[in-house]
Amino acid sequence: MKAAVIVFPGSNCDRDVAVALEASMGAKPLMIWHRDTELPPLDLIVVPGGFSYGDYLRSGAMAAHSPVMREVKARAEQGAFVLGICNGFQILTEAGLLPGVLMRNAGLKFVCRDVCLRVEATNSAFTKGYAPGQVIRAPVAHHDGNWFTDPDTHKRVEDEGQVAFRYCDEGGSLSPQSNPNGSLANIAGVFNERRNVLGLMPHPERLADAMLGGTDGKPMFDGLVEALS
């Protein structure tokens, strides 16, 4: 698998996801600077967490129009796999690669904690390492993670099975209490229709090492390596 991580000047989870990828791939991913517009052949492109260009405007809004994102969009259309985590998810929605928007958290505060996620679809390279309905633990750390869309789009996303993860309690039930940011229908992550693009607010790369208290994020990276190698 040939993988790359996009590095915006304000990215700050680029190293974290590179570490997790390396642990699964056995090789370091390429790190692509935001001004680079010519990408080598790639199977997987990761848009990492952070604050891309400061995000003083709507999160991800400027990054979505950066030169490197034009190239990422083109690659996604050609079938390359694209994973957006946290700020990466915000950028992918702003770029139109994924449905919906990420609004300010319902609680209005930044929230950093472990949450439970229910795996809603395993028919993708991103989620094939999990069992359907499996409950996994992953940290969130965001101010703008409140996923929202119009009723028609929401219906289509649900009907097409584009929901990848939902916030849930430890038993897998959905409730407002288990939703850290007010996301519509507890949605934590969504695919595009082709399932080669995934965006999610939680950080699987932060629990992919037993020394950090859990490995529930690792099957995502292992699954990608298996599917794309």
Place this chain on the structure above:
Amino acid sequence: MSEITPEVVAAHGLTMDEWAHAVELLGRQPNRTELGIFSVMWSEHCSYKSSKKWLKTLPTTAPWVICGPGENAGVIDIGDGQAIIFKMESHNHPSFIEPYQGAATGVGGILRDVFTMGARPIANMNALRFGSPDHPKTRHLVSGVVAGIGGYGNCVGVPTIGGETNFHASYNGNILVNAMTVGLAPTDRIFYSAAVGIGNPVVYVGSKTGRDGIHGATMASAEFSEDSEEKRPTVQVGDPFTEKLLIEACLELMATDAIVAIQDMGAAGLTSSSFEMASKGETGIEMDLDAVPCREPGMTPYEIMLSESQERMLMVLKPGREDLARSIFEKWELDFAIVGHLTNSGRMVLTKSGTVVADLPIAPLAAASPEYDRPWVSPARQPVVPAEQVPETDPATALRALLACPDLASRRWIWEQYDHMVMGDTMIRPGGDASMVRIHGTKKALAVTTDCTPRYCLADPMEGGRQAVAEAYRNITATGALPLAVTDNLNFGNPQKPEIMGQIVEAIQGMGEACRALDFPVVSGNVSLYNETNGQPILPTPAIGAVGLLADATLAVTVPFKAEGEAILLLGETTGWLGQSLYLRELHGREEGAPPPVDLAAERRIGDFVRAQIGKRRLTACHDLSDGGLLVAAAEMAMASGVGARLDSQSGIAPHAWAFGEDQARYLVTLPAAQAEALLAEAKTAAIPCARIGTTGGTVLTLDGKVLASVAEMKSLNEAWLPGYMSKAAAH
């Protein structure tokens, strides 16, 4: 140039003696720009003129200390060619005026102190003190400070891994925001601030200089209003995105051989950075203020020199490396300007539009600045409060009240607003004793803590100073890490009052004694004085930040109980000391008595014993005993795990004193029951008091067979207070 009257001098915070000294130094009257420079360089904040004499008594060396106080931050060796660089610094007054930006720029400033020395910041901490929860401003201040710390740290991508928070009415008009940064650097690439090499270029990088934070803006002098200057806010505004760029650009340049010296522009901005660099290098600087990147046209030399705009650095480069450096800062889209060069004159010569606007000798404004031996009196000691003079409250009632009191309630509401996991190395998250980060790519881990018990310090500054250091030592020990070094943030009232000066002197003496006894040198620090409002001083608050090293990260031990049926052992001597305890204050409304004495030899002996046991993987959980005493510590271990415990009290001590006394040098530990006898025997051999006081298990906490509370109930009491308090609409 307008005349400098005694009023103008006083408005700049200089005494008439200091003014006369300045005139004598120059052989003429300083002009307005020079007066501004004198005033900030001789300010308490920059010169440490009241505390210097006493700070010199602190132990600052050890074989593992690479650089002690005097540079931007302290540096210690953690082996394998790696160094830890760390410091704590206050941003108290700005945070009270504008909590979000005050706290945010406090974080920004301490980050710069650390990365300016070549370290990548790997963890942030903070020590916060707010007024009484009943005070009308407290909620607003908590909300703003926490959001500001998070807003800055989260964006720069450095995890905020822990800290401490107290509430007390003495901080009603003067909160404390002390921020600490810990960074990692290769030992062969540490950068210092001594400007050397006559002719070398002096370079300004980072953000542009604006009119924010100008010291003079605090004055309402007639001369300034005549200039019809728009009044600017005196609190600086932070830009964490630019700070992130600055970190990356500086570290990229530091990987080359271009830098001779580097210093961040913190308090007193361009003035203190340039003076300190030249003073340390024993050189002079000629600087052209026209070359300084400014946010707006028409800024005066006074404004440029005194601006505290954030995210700026000053460097001295090797000749010929300017283009290399410029290309790196251009890549990160930051300003880069050659603003001057080093001379051998020992003077700071500033020009603007071709005219000399200031010409000052460097040494007397920096290294040789005034030092005072202020008069002090030893604060009156409070009498010991014997346990029999304290009423006994039913332990279940008392425990419930303590777990929900403002000083012991869970801080989750605070630290969930901080990204405490970014960088992917956080092993022990906030909420325990010390927090811990792995040293990236190694087997090592670093424990970090901040500690101080201000009510002890008021009752007895010497004992309080000892206790702050001892508690930091215990918190680090409880994770298994070896305590290595300390940074201090000394927050006190007005040093011109002898009783306040007495607090400063004795707290430093107590700290120094503890640091010596525990091999725990002070390598950096900051002093914040004049923390008073309407003549009411804060509690003396010498906050200690400390780091410790765990050579094998897999050994780390945490607070939660790990399994049912494990033995719970109490290490250390319990006398039932209730003076200054939270029990006495929260249950009986008495904030009085002598604080618990600190036996430093016992701290060390027991600390060494605990670490040795953790090193042999004998302990499954470990928690230091502090605020609230034994039952609170046991409850915290239960709440963190969801596992209950059955406890049995020890005879010979009044039950309430045993349960809630705050004797020092104690730990609660757990281990498999079958191994308890062996540990008790080893402790006996080592002459360490050790007793088995219970067994883990179940869903409730019991004492002598009686249920105190269920774990779920304790958790809900402990977790409810802060979010409940913060969600109430301000009642005033």
